[in-house]
Amino acid sequence: MSAVSGRTTVVIGGASGIGWASAQLLAAEGATVVIADIDADQAAARAGELGGGARSVRVDVTDEESVRALFEGTASDLGSVDITLNCAGVNLPGMIVDLDAASWQRTLDLCLTGAFHVIKHSARVMGAGAAITSITSLNARQPAAGFAGYCAAKAGLAMLTQVAALELGEKGIRVNAISPGLVETPLVTGLTSVPVIQDDFTDNTPLGRNGQPSDVAQAVLYLSSDASSWVTGEVLDINGGAHLRRYPDVMKHLATLSG
Template structure:
């Protein structure tokens, strides 16, 4: 089997949903390591701005991850521009927050379309668009591990991302392509900027995180770069949780407030 390539000088990387947030941080990290990066998104203005800010090694490509035709066009463009990818980061996503009873079928389907169908199409294309020795990283969520009230549609999509990632890891292993997920906890980005997150108590949430802080986009980009590179060459089909310790378990409650058990 070929040695893993990946997050190194001269490698070729596609990041979906890279016009801002975690995707933009990943794109910047790969460019800093000498890779050629395709910054893709549905937000053409934001995506172009990210690519322009990263210099000549970054190129913007429009890609709605839920569209099979747009994946075909994007992969053809990348191949014509220099061949297969070393790394594919399936990061694009959106969130919706409501009880199941209050979630419209349209919103449920929108979550599945962007987060789950988008990841399915990334993994389907990985079979031909990624080189042997390459690495695919999907972006699930802590909410794809822990069921969370009001995140039914989002959680269903993100549990599904982890399932698809493992299946793809099994199927692509013989081609030497590794496939893993990152599962971020609460990361400070615009994804929770919509009205349905308006009553979300961020400060209260942070108090439940063992490390007592939200994550940064750089925290997630570090994990993605690790999974892309040769330092993770024997890791496939797994989840890398980036959550400040929240999924590790719970502290035992005590009568003394503010003190750790």
């Protein structure tokens, strides 16, 4: 029997990308998966693809009531919540002098306040042995021109993870995060589809390739299972070594291309 077999698992942002790859792996390892996403139709389709006991719920992480209802409803219907993965995120870029406050606020609301709602309401229904994992970013430690809101929110999420681990340790709940580099998902096609930007990412990644969602899913499985039962407050780099070099100047490339 696998280490997550039979565990009730909520994957927020599970309808796409890293969340979907993780949901597939956790389900294959025997977890009972709830795909929770703002895109209700896609979440329902994904739950249908998983089959078995998988189900879907619409949630908006920026809306605390919606997050509370997700966790209380899941615990009530399925008996417990044992594993939570939070993948919701957005990057609305712009140089600071040009960045409108609404874009800044939206990025923080989704990436940081949303994660706070998820950790808070997840932990309230969890018991000893449970695990919460959030997806932060290489930009939690590596600054990128034009990504002020995203870098600030993801750095905040790394610290939020550590504070939550400190507070929840005595309940036996582990809280960790993963910081991926460039992973091929719909979120980053605006980067991977521009050859000069893609080349810069490759040059700045010692292992010389982009990540795949499955690369991150393997780390999610580890942090969600008892294999990591003495790991909490960890922010794990999964990036082909990109944290050892520098973040590409995406905005400069875009400015050059637009003449």
